[in-house]
Amino acid sequence: MLWPVTPSDHRALSRPAQCATSSGLGSVPVAAALGALTLSQLMIVAVVQGAASVLHDAAAISLLPSLVDRSLIQRSNSRVGALFAIAATAGSHLGTALPAVLGPARALLGDITSFLISAGCTACIQAREPARARPKARRLREEISEGLRYVHGDEQLRTLTLVNATTFFALGLLNTLWALYLLRSLAVSATAFGVVLGLGALGAAAGALTAPALARRWGPGPMMLTALAITPLTQIPLLLASPGLHWEVAVGAALFLQLACASAAGTTQRSIRQIITTVRMRARMQAVSTWLTAGARPVAPLLAGGLGTWIGVRPTLTAGTFLLLVPLVVLARSPLRALRHMPDPPPLPGTGAVPVPSPHALRTGSPAVPTPARTDGDRPDRSPGGDAT
Structure with missing residues (x-):
């Protein structure tokens, strides 16, 4: 919500967020080694990590269009989405192994290392930009408003933001x-459960990678509409399932199809x-x-827990399936x-003219290496957001 508009501004937000997360997590194994770890400290670290993650995500997603030509934005988003899906699954599996080897507190050292590597990679991002004068300082409330x-004033942005938030x-x-x-x-074994999670990650990666081709063939609108229509249907096997290998x-x-549709x-x-x-x-x-999707993180689990206790797990899953119809509508x-x-x-x-496509957009073949974005005066720009989940 702050003023960031240039690649250097986005990096300036992203690096402190990553370092703050690393520092907070680093305090946990230190406190555990000293026998001083408390629940209050864990809660504070969780709050800091959550806030820093929202700040980093907003800055990182906003930075991508400044690093690639407009003609490569969709392809870049698809590849980033696929990498996120694979990394999330690999991280989950690694996260189950490290506590058994190092202990719960020391296992966070792996998290700390990953955030420090991320901060280092962010610092290495290079993008040439002319020096620009910043506007006069304004209150944070004005920036947010x-x-x-x-x-809210743009129908397309309003619609897509609402679709993203309700799906999430x-x-x-x-x-x-x-x-x-x-x-x-359903009495699914731990091994089968891990296989199901892996299939879901493969689906998310496949959906992200095939999204540009599907959008070119069918159009972005029909493709998204079809994906949102299929997503609720993927819940039917879970709602009808009973114990057994064929249901697993x-x-x-x-789950593979659901996450493929959501990712695409x-x-x-x-x-x-x-x-x-x-x-x-x-x-x-x-x-x-990011604010809308992050705001759903604590609310959705609380609602799920309350409904699950009140009406049962399967009826709550049924209610969640019907909620997936909201973004479709x-x-x-x-x-x-x-x-x-x-x-x-x-x-x-100040001109009313649409930016002229770069040579990349006029080529029939794909450029091997994306060129850095040009200055605001001569370059088109763009990119979408979805947290996803």
């Missing part, structure tokens, strides 16, 4: 209980939002989306449902 007004909320509710349902109600296979296949729609809508947003407002636009009622091509960038400030 401007970002909210900007997103529904999946957050379902993800809170589906593991419990598999392990307790069906649930694994359904997520990377596409993120790219659309980035393309249609001006450079100056891109960070605040992404901050609005939102997109279906929007003109975006018929979007056949990626949109044009916004007009250049």
Whole structure:
């Protein structure tokens, strides 16, 4: 929500967030070694890590369009999404092994190392930009209000942000209980459960990688609409399942398809939002989306836990499945449902002219290495957001 508009500004936000997370996590094994670890410290570290993650995510996603040509934004988002899916699964499996080897507190050293490596990689990002004078300082409340007004005032941004937030909320509710349902109600073994998780990660990676090709063939709007329509249907095998190998296979296949659809729609809508947003407002636009999706993180599990206790796990999963219809309806009622091509960038400030595509966009073949983005005056820009989940 702050003022960041240049690559250096985004790096300036991202690095402190990563370092703050590393410092907070680093205090845990130190306190454990001294016998002074308390629940209060763990809660403070969790709050710091959560806040830093939101700040880092908003800055990192907003930075990508400044590093690649506009013609490569969708492809770049798809590859980043695939890497995130693979890294999340590998990290989960590693996270189950490290505590057994090092102990719960010392296992956080792996997390600390990963954040420090990330901060180092961020510091190595190079992007040439002309020096620009910053605008006069304004109150944080004004910056936040401007970002909210900007997103709300643009029908496409408003629709895509709402689609992203409601999808994230529904999946957050379902993800809170589906593991419990598999392990307790369906008596799935630990090995089978790990295989199902792996299939889900493969689905997310496959969806991200195939999203650009699917969008080119069918159009971004119809592709996202189809993906959102399929997502609720993937919950049916889980709701109908009973203990047995054939149902485990069906649930694994359904999870693969669910995360493939969610990832394909997520990377596409993120790219659309980035393309249609001006450079100056891109960070605040992404901050609005990140704020909405991050705000769902504590609410969705609380609602899932309350409903699960009140009406039962399976009825709650059924309710979550119906919640997945909300983003479908939102997109279906929007003109975006018929979007056949990626949109044009916004007009250049003060000219009303649409930026001229770079040589990359005019080539039929794919450039081997993306060139750094040019200055605001001669370059189109863009990218979408979705947290996903």
